[in-house]
Amino acid sequence: MAEVDVNADLGEDFGHYRLAHDDAILAYVTSANLACGLHAGDPVVMARSVGLAKARGVAVGAHPGYPDLQGFGRRDMALREDEIYAFVLYQMGALAAFCRAHGVRLHHVKPHGALYNRAAVDRAAARGICRAIADFDPSLKVYAPYRSELARQAEALGLCACSEVFADRRYEADGQLTPRQHPDAVIRDPDEACEQVLLMVQEGRVRARTGEWLEVAADTICLHGDGPQAVQLAKTLHERLTQAGVRLRPA
Template identity: 65%
Template sequence: MWTSVNLAIDAGVAIGAHPGYPDLQGFGRRDMGLSAKEVYVYVLYQIGALSGFLRSAGTTLHHLKPHGALYNRAAVDPEIAHAIVQAVADFDPALALYAPFASCMANAGGESGLTVCHEVFADRRYEADGRLTPRRHPDALIEDPEEACEQVLTMICDGKVRARTGEWVEVRADTVCLHGDGTGALAFAKRIRDRLAAAGVRVATYTNA
């Protein structure tokens, strides 16, 4: 955390918390079936830990986005979504909540008065119901930078994404996620940034303006 915080400060980028299930071996990508109370406590605990490093570095938290399996669970489970939203609101209601468009988490955040930043994914495929294709599926990841760029531009400019099975799905793109542990993540990021600039899309820290 200390290293990441200082790298972010040096780069001049906003810092967000990324709390997930306590699943170290599975990198938080396995659903643990925790109760809403347990999720609330884990999210609050992880926000607090990061905020300690931020305070010592003289900066503040900008947003929160659940990680991995917790993110996917909160997208479709109203009880878990409300537990996460309550943890954010109790810690700092000024924090932005990153969530998929039309998801349980986005709805819960909006109902509670949080700023909701709708997120789309550059390197993941979508299902016809708007969910991400599960990672266990062989076609879940987008590994071609040009395909990722086209998906991102379509989501931003047209408000839709082509599902893995061919259907068009409505989305809203306030922020774009690109996984740092993917193959060629840095090259992906540079190529997407170049394509966004060429299309006249301004990249900036999210605000509710």
């Protein structure tokens, strides 16, 4: 029986601002990547998010991003490796405090947004992230794109890299995600997203936006919690994978 993790980027509310229906989405995923206060989230949101994940039995992961609330962490920043190391370590420590208070073990780390995209191809950025993880807790898993620089640096430091694919994003011919500024970057139809996921899980391939077939490995599937169809996508994906005989479990 095939097995796969379904993760969601959550905990991205801030103060009175609400971006997602986290509790509803948590009913359909097996791990959650929680914002750590620099690109989104705040201490109150972090405490609530860890509690919600614990109540649902969902594995908790840190989702560190650039220090960029204004741009939601989706703009690149010219940070050095040592700066990336420090920002990632800082954010893991913050979330781990709430995990400790709730009696929850931190399970994984997945960089957010522009930091994730940079670490996929930039050795120094990837090394900064992975050094922070290794120094903090080398048992933490690293969610990373298949055969990316982030995955390579994780493995070089003895960390466990879990290959991540995306349900609701399109791919370019070089294997990178289609940039968000492109009008066709996001898959908005839950059924189309599920078809893409089933191909990746069952056949290890995905069709690029421009038509090429790409090889992938799917240890964990990401869906974004801030989209208008997020809850419906999570529900539909859970149903379609279960119907296909795929076991859902944390990576």
